[in-house]
Amino acid sequence: MSSALFDLILLWSPQESDAEYVELQNLLKTEFPTEFIIHSFTTSQQAIKHVLAIKNPSRLSIIITKLGMNDENSGQILIETIRHQDKHTFIIIHSHTACADPNIRWSLASLGVNMVTESITQIRNVLHQILPLGQLNSESKYTCPYCKWSSFSFSQLYIHVPLYHTNEQELSTKCQICQRSTRNYAVHLHEEHNEEHRQRPTPTPLYAFSLVVCQRKCDNRFLVVQESGSMGFWLPGGRVEIGEQLDKAAERETLEEAGVKIRLTGILKIEFVPRTDINRLRVIFFAEPFDENDCEPKSIPDYESYGAMWLTYEQTVQCSTQGQLRGNEPLKWFKYVVQNGIIHPLSVLSKTEL
Ligand SMILES: [Zn+2]
Ligand SMILES: [Zn+2]
8 A cells, every 4th residue: 555655735825726726736636646645725824833843854745835925925934944844845836926037036946945836737747756756665775965865766866866956056075876076966976877978978079170162253263172092172171170260270271272372251051960979060161262363273282182273163063973073062062152142251150158
């Protein structure tokens, strides 16, 4: 036979017994018929009296109250009384006012309220989350370092910590599970002892690339690099070095691979592709030669490339049909520019935080 797991104090003033109150009561009756012993009150004085009379406050309990801070501060006194009695009580404030006013929400959190909500659905969901905490289990060997509540299994501790202590100061303590000392216990628990989290390598390496579509105005030709190893014609560009800005990498790579000094004028695309091994970021810049009268491409082979040249769009189409492009991106982007695709301003790419 299952006995009730929690005491639940429901405080809701009668003038506010609206549709939400009915909804909440029905919910408690139908979804949690045996899990809670419900104590209903209509004034916080009654509730305070009840709380003070509790002999053994360590019993798991939950309070749901409609009262905000306006009721001659009695809502505040109730919360303070509960917190003085017992750290383990989960306090939910259901209040539309508090959810619309950051000062009230902040004060409630500072008093030790665990959750401020205006949603009955969220109350329902959190009650379901809390239920496993009331179940006895065979491997109850952990103690919460914040509130010293003991006899948790690992999964109970994992549920308990964020629900009850998210608003508290960071706690630096020794982890009971792995015996390591932690600077922020909650973060440690989440990152080191969450199976889902652990599968991901952290930090994820990011490979960043800058590519350049450079067009000159005198004949509308585009700059292409003839890649080494007969790989084909390709856009100038390459991997961004550590500590280097994306735009500087675009200018540097174009000079190295194509021998042309450029001026960036816009951005065609910013592309971010997360993968399992690395994350890849690519920015496709739009550019023009720094000096149209001095933009002769490189023709001496070196480690960077075999050389470079200026191609018309029609020539690029031909190269494509003859398998002379390393991939279809030059064709795609030259067509985009010829057909007056949108060119975004350079300012969409910020070089600093905020
Ligand atoms: Zn705790
Ligand atoms: Zn640990």
